[in-house]
Amino acid sequence: xxxxxxxxxxxxxxxxxxxxxxxxxxxxxxxxxxxxxxxxxxxxxxxxxxxxxxxxxxxxxxxxxxxxxxxxxxxxxxxxxxxxxxxxxxxxxxxxxxxxxxxxxxxxxxxxxxxxxxxxxxxxxxxxxxxxxxxxxxxxxxxxxxxxxxxxxxxxxxxxxxxxxxxxxxxxxxxxxxxxxxxxxxxxxxxxxxxxxxxxxxxxxxxxxxxxxxxxxxxxxxxxxxxxxxxxxxxxxxxxxxxxxxxxxxxxxxxxxxxxxxxxxxxxxxxxxxxxxxxxxxxxxxxxxxxxx
Ligand code: AMP
Numbered sequence: 001x002x003x004x005x006x007x008x009x010x011x012x013x014x015x016x017x018x019x020x021x022x023x024x025x026x027x028x029x030x031x032x033x034x035x036x037x038x039x040x041x042x043x044x045x046x047x048x049x050x051x052x053x054x055x056x057x058x059x060x061x062x063x064x065x066x067x068x069x070x071x072x073x074x075x076x077x078x079x080x081x082x083x084x085x086x087x088x089x090x091x092x093x094x095x096x097x098x099x100x101x102x103x104x105x106x107x108x109x110x111x112x113x114x115x116x117x118x119x120x121x122x123x124x125x126x127x128x129x130x131x132x133x134x135x136x137x138x139x140x141x142x143x144x145x146x147x148x149x150x151x152x153x154x155x156x157x158x159x160x161x162x163x164x165x166x167x168x169x170x171x172x173x174x175x176x177x178x179x180x181x182x183x184x185x186x187x188x189x190x191x192x193x194x195x196x197x198x199x200x201x202x203x204x205x206x207x208x209x210x211x212x213x214x215x216x217x218x219x220x221x222x223x224x225x226x227x228x229x230x231x232x233x234x235x236x237x238x239x240x241x242x243x244x245x246x247x248x249x250x251x252x253x254x255x256x257x258x259x260x261x262x263x264x265x266x267x268x269x270x271x272x273x274x275x276x277x278x279x280x281x282x283x284x285x286x287x288x289x290x291x292x293x
Contacts, residue, residue, distance in 0.1 A: 045086035061127030
């Protein structure tokens with residue numbers, strides 16, 4: 001595996017890969033890699049002839065009071081995980097390399113970025129859409145892999161790719177969880193042991209809603225209430241909403257699959273997000289290898 005830090009080296013390597021490999025997969029990350037990231041890498045390695053991964057803590061997607069400076073970083077460890085997972089080229093640029101002085105263009109993802117995380121993290125998805133556009137232009141992969149844990153991010157990227165005619169397939173990979181159900185996240189490292197224990201109630205809530213859906217419950221309020229009853233150990237529930245899993249529009253009337261129950265909550269000072277897609281089995285085929293529909 002080659003580690004490159006400049007756009008020029010990256011382009012040189014991807015040109016070389018393209019001559020040898022029919023299909024190039026790309027896995028963008030902010031590093032501090034865990035098994036969730038690894039599942040994206042393994043998915044790319046199994047579906048593509050070559051895999052490029054990136055590690056870049058993108059400042060433009062953090063708000064002024066957020067955890068940019070504290071965000072965990074360990075490039076040596078990340079590089080080992082990438083290499084063992086089958087990555088061919090790891091791109092680890094500096095902030096100056098990604099945003100040279102004087103860069104003023106940004107990508108506005110539109111209404112899909114407005115609800116949920118977009119409402120409580122103004123500018124977040126503008127930063128995400130901008131950095132993903134730049135990375136896709138740099139790597140020019142055939143397939144880009146994203147985790148369903150960040151469901152709204154997936155929706156933003158599908159729109160971006162569709163509306164800006166980007167020649168890439170967007171593949172969405174299921175959420176990888178800890179044994180007690182907590183979605184793996186680099187931010188879990190911030191949790192104290194006591195907070196870590198309490199954080200598991202988020203998944204218990206999502207699982208309770210999925211179980212109620214499985215028993216035939218289709219009223220949005222009842223499904224949200226089933227989840228909320230379990231989520232009492234968090235310090236602050238920021239949102240808990242049922243949305244269309246593709247468009248993220250609110251679900252009105254009875255729920256039809258696929259609908260996503262999305263949650264954001266603070267446990268201590270750590271903000272965690274998660275979601276469950278109801279009617280998953282019906283939607284499964286579409287989710288695993290979703291095109292930019
Ligand atoms: P991040 O480093 O948090 O920006 O995440 C990089 C990619 O990994 C994104 O596409 C995330 O959705 C994905 N990801 C993060 N956590 C998980 C997880 N627990 N399971 C699957 N994918 C994940």
